[in-house]
Amino acid sequence: MNTKYFDLINQTFDFPQEEFKLEDNQLQFHDINLMALVEQYGAPLKFTYLPKISENILRAKKWFAKSMKEQDYKGTYNYCYCTKSSHFKHVLNEALKNDIHIETSSAFDIDIVENLKAEGKITDKTYVICNGFKREQYITNITRLINGGQENCIPVIDNYEELDLLSEGIEGDFKVGIRIASEEEPKFEFYTSRLGIGYKNIVPFYEDQIKNNDKVELKMLHFFINTGIRDNAYYWNELVKCLRVYTKLKKVCPSLDSLNIGGGFPIKNSLAFDYDYQYMIDEIINQIKITCEEEEVPVPNIFTEFGSFTVGESGGAIYEILYQKQQNDREKWNMINSSFITTLPDTWAISKRFIMMAINRWNDTYERVLLGGLTCDSDDYYNSEQNMNAIYLPKYKKEQPLYIGFFNTGAYQESIGGFGGLQHCLVPSPKHILIDKDADGNITTKLFSEQQTSEHLLGILGY
Template sequence: MNTKYIDLIEQTFDFPQEEFQVNDGNLLFHNIDILEDLIKQYGTPLKFTYLPKISQNIQQTKKWFYEAIQKLDYSGSYNYSYCTKSSHFKHVLDEALKNDIHIETSSAFDIDIVRALYKNGKLNNQNYILCNGFKRDQYIANIANLIEDGFENCIPIIDNFEELGLIQSLTNKKFKVGIRIASEEEPKFEFYTSRLGIGYKNIVNFYQETIANNPQTELKMLHFFINTGIKDNAYYWNELLKCLKVYVNLKKCCPSLDSLNIGGGFPIKNTLAFNYDYQYMIEEIIHQIKIACEEADVPCPHIFTEFGSYTVGESAGTIYKVLYQKKQNDREKWNMIDSSFITTLPDSWAINKRFIMLPINKWDHDYERVLLGGLTCDSDDYYNSEQHVNAIYLPIYEKDNPLYIGFFNTGAYQESIGGFGGLQHCLIPQPKHIIIQKGKDGAIETSVFKDAQKSNELLTILGYENE
């Protein structure tokens, strides 16, 4: 009989996969034996970031766009930019910027990160700095300072009717701008139109009244983004076509406009059954842009994307140990982990986000159906079939033979939403964070980015440092 955990996975999914293999009952992630190479050295709970995956995703995407542009004889170029809000960590930005990309910002402090990267030679003043978001006070001032300091491709993406004047009041230099379209949201939302950007019908008038005869500004970019991401459905294609109508109408009266930013939203793998045809979507998007421009007899724009989660999401994982199993009734078995989902994977409970969850060891053991519980006293601190798509099966719990489990593709937003370095629910400490990279000889190297939180760190935040 096929009753081992590995039998279950091989019968249910196409396994092994590019990043996951099994050797002697242990899970390998990009050929790294997590039990032997990470857990035995660093313990649990543990977070890790595998930096090579960031470069891999960037380079693959640039290749897809290049091939589509060549295939379709598209006259514009492609520019990859990274949304810093997905993960602001220095090691993430350093890795991403190895790949000749650009930056998208969303707040005042982002500009301070840009300056730090420039100081360290990771960015130059020719890189595109696309400044998105609702801008006030310090953000406006920081953008103006970048322009003053010669960042020629710092492009504030105008979000409302007042922002342009606020930036002009702080600099006398000529600068480029973009305009963000306030796209219509998918019907599942309680509101019809995004709170970000300027309405479709107002953009041409806004340009003519505010930018066209303004000697200090030059409109270069139209920005389009929808919250649900790039999906092959009627909603996405309908919104893209509406955006293209605005672009061609704007281009006819604005010769300097030459770039279309289609935002981000490529999905990342959240199950072993994940299936998304990135190459088809890229080709179809470029095809639709080309058709719309040719029909309107306007030049095709340069294409920009802003990939955040897609850039960094699949580079990281979180590892837990099952501390104990509680049998609360005849049917439910609770495997209690040595940390908290609320603090380490906030999206798993806040929006029921799905992650790939797999055991690290004991793949050659029998399995059982379980629920997963965190350490806090909050009833929402759990991970079950609602987040996991289906029932959770894991190798059978044995008190004297510890089971370790991993959540993968957790690299986007979890640290910032969870409040990295700050207070955590029930004062559960943040786990140790490990960086994994390849050395010059191609060998895997690991290092500690941040140790697990200590009691004194939390007490200091709470004001007990002098007690």
């Protein structure tokens, strides 16, 4: 009878996989010995595997290049990194090795851009796409960047006042984009995104405020829907509506030459994850080309703003099971030595699922459990692994420590969790390790941040 944890994973999923394999009864992630990390740095532990960032960027570039070549698409492709997914310097440094561009969403993003520019990571020719609702500080910073020579900085107009505010501060001519306020999925509580300008108002806005303004050149139409790039009727319907606006606007605005389709590529959230990226890109390119040919306008250059896709699969978290609580005849709670609310806040906020597996003891028998965090909050738990509707782990044994890993957690979790700040119930942020490869392909590790101390937390509180 197959009762070992390895048997469960092997029978349930296609295993091993590209990034996961087993060696000496222990889980390896991109050939990283995770138990060696635990032995060196302890747990709880968060890590970032930097080479995965470059790998995903190059994958997307390859897919778009292949599709454009096969379909004889005349426009160019520009990969932008959505900085709000992870603003950390080590993330930007790795991403910018791959000839990419930047998308910003708030005022302090511009300070990061200027820092990167001073270090030679980006140039005046790097595209800086400025999204978001822009108020005084953001406007001030954008104008400073453009006045400083960032020739390819493109503020994307989100509301009717922004154009005048930008014009007041920018000394010479400048380029802009316009964001379409897409209609949300029917299940949403509202019909139209709060971001951007409505479909029907795009052309009138251009004709009223941009067409006769010699200082402003409209270059880009921006399109993004909250659910991301999915192969469903809703996405294709919204894309076609966007393309109709683009072709209509192009006919009255010769300077318009770029379509930004935003972000939204999903990342692997289960060992059963299945998404055909190449097919989706082929279909998007095809739809754009068909619509432009029908309307007899040139195809646009394409921009994307992949955030989670860029950095998400580089991150992970490792916890130790501290104790097991048998709360009734059926429910066993395995308590981790940290908190889900503070270290993986999306599990609590939007019920997001990550890949979760045991790190060690794969030859042990397994049991069904629930996972609980250390805070005194009833919502601090993680109770179902994607596509399994339950969590199965090697049986708890007090004398044999069990470690578990959550994978592909690299996007948003640190910023939403308040990295370096206060944590719920004052549960400290864990250590964070950067993992890289040297010139010979050997794995290297470096401590990025220590686990928070009580002195640090009390200092924030004013004690």
